[in-house]
Amino acid sequence: MNDFERKLAQQPFRQPPPDLRAAILGPPSNVIEPVRWTWRDWFWPSPQVWGALAALWIVFAVLAMGDRPAATEHTAFAVPEPTQITLLTFHTAHNLTDVLEFSN
Amino acid sequence: MLPDLRQLYDDHARALFAFVLNLTRSDADARDVLQELFLKLTKQPQQLVEVREMRGYLIRLAHRLAIDAHRRRSSHAALVDRAATEPVALFAVASDPDRDAFRAALAAALADIPEDQRAVVHLKLWEQMTFAEIAEALDIPANTAASRYRYGLDKLQTLLRPLYEELR
Numbered sequence: 001m002n003d004f005e006r007k008l009a010q011q012p013f014r015q016p017p018p019d020l021r022a023a024i025l026g027p028p029s030n031v032i033e034p035v036r037w038t039w040r041d042w043f044w045p046s047p048q049v050w051g052a053l054a055a056l057w058i059v060f061a062v063l064a065m066g067d068r069p070a071a072t073e074h075t076a077f078a079v080p081e082p083t084q085i086t087l088l089t090f091h092t093a094h095n096l097t098d099v100l101e102f103s104n
Numbered sequence: 105m106l107p108d109l110r111q112l113y114d115d116h117a118r119a120l121f122a123f124v125l126n127l128t129r130s131d132a133d134a135r136d137v138l139q140e141l142f143l144k145l146t147k148q149p150q151q152l153v154e155v156r157e158m159r160g161y162l163i164r165l166a167h168r169l170a171i172d173a174h175r176r177r178s179s180h181a182a183l184v185d186r187a188a189t190e191p192v193a194l195f196a197v198a199s200d201p202d203r204d205a206f207r208a209a210l211a212a213a214l215a216d217i218p219e220d221q222r223a224v225v226h227l228k229l230w231e232q233m234t235f236a237e238i239a240e241a242l243d244i245p246a247n248t249a250a251s252r253y254r255y256g257l258d259k260l261q262t263l264l265r266p267l268y269e270e271l272r
Contacts, residue, residue: 004261004268009229011207013122014196020135021117024142025110 107152109145116159119231120166122194126226127170129192129215133177137169160233164241167223174219206267213263221256228253 001009117138125134144165145152155161194214195207214222223242227233235253239246261268 004264005229005257007268008210008260009232011210012196013118013125013230014193016117016121016138017131017135020121020138021113023135024117024139025113 107149107158109142109149112145112152112158112162113142116162119159120162122230123163123223123226124166124170125192126194126214127167127219127223128173128177130177131192133170133173137166137173140169141165157237159231160237160241163227163231164243167242206264209264209267210260213260216263217256217259221252221259224249224252225256225260 120141121134121138124137125131128134128137141162152158152161192211194211198204198207214225217225220242224238227238227241228235233241235246235249238244238249238253242249244252
């Protein structure tokens with residue numbers, strides 16, 4: 001290497017633009033701190049908590065209704081079966097015919 | 105083991121940027137080439153595992169990408185005109201005005217020599233690579249690298265002689 005070559009080699013090229021590193025490699029990764037759980041979180045109103053509470057209430061309500069004794073067991077008069085109703089209607093109609101014939 | 109890309113950038117980006125900037129004479133192209141190069145490395149980091157001479161390998165990649173960028177630019181007449189008219193700041197700004205003037209003259213002289221000679225001159229002078237290494241990086245025979253260097257340097261000497269003699 002002669003003097004001229006040495007002279008040229010001593011000339012420093014300029015640096016890449018400062019923003020190029022971030023443009024190529026991306027910004028430095030943000031460290032996400034783990035969220036610290038506190039007892040206050042349980043009591044703080046939030047949709048999840050209130051939703052869970054409502055769901056629990058519905059479950060209890062359904063269970064409470066299921067435990068209630070059936071109303072039919074306590075009624076004084078049992079509801080007649082459809083066949084019984086038909087027979088009853090037939091007898092009534094028959095009796096009514098008899099009464100009408102007698103009156104005539 | 106895969107190399108750390110951030111470390112790779114810190115170690116080689118300055119040299120790669122200078123080389124590509126000297127070749128393309130365009131700040132935007134130099135940025136694009138470097139971005140593309142590191143994008144390739146990010147997508148296929150395993151290609152670096154077997155690399156023995158990292159600087160040479162990266163320069164080889166950068167050279168290919170710079171040629172592609174140059175072809176794209178050449179097909180765009182307006183961009184070629186812009187590159188020819190806009191002087192690019194190749195060198196760091198010197199505090200001494202004489203040095204600054206020499207650097208400006210050197211940048212202009214480098215622009216005057218053909219691109220293939222400029223690539224060899226750059227790698228020989230500013231990367232201190234041997235002709236064998238340059239030949240491998242640029243995918244040319246070592247003899248061709250040597251002759252390109254000689255032609256390029258002669259032209260630089262002719263262009264810079266008055267200023268160089270003045271500064272001596």
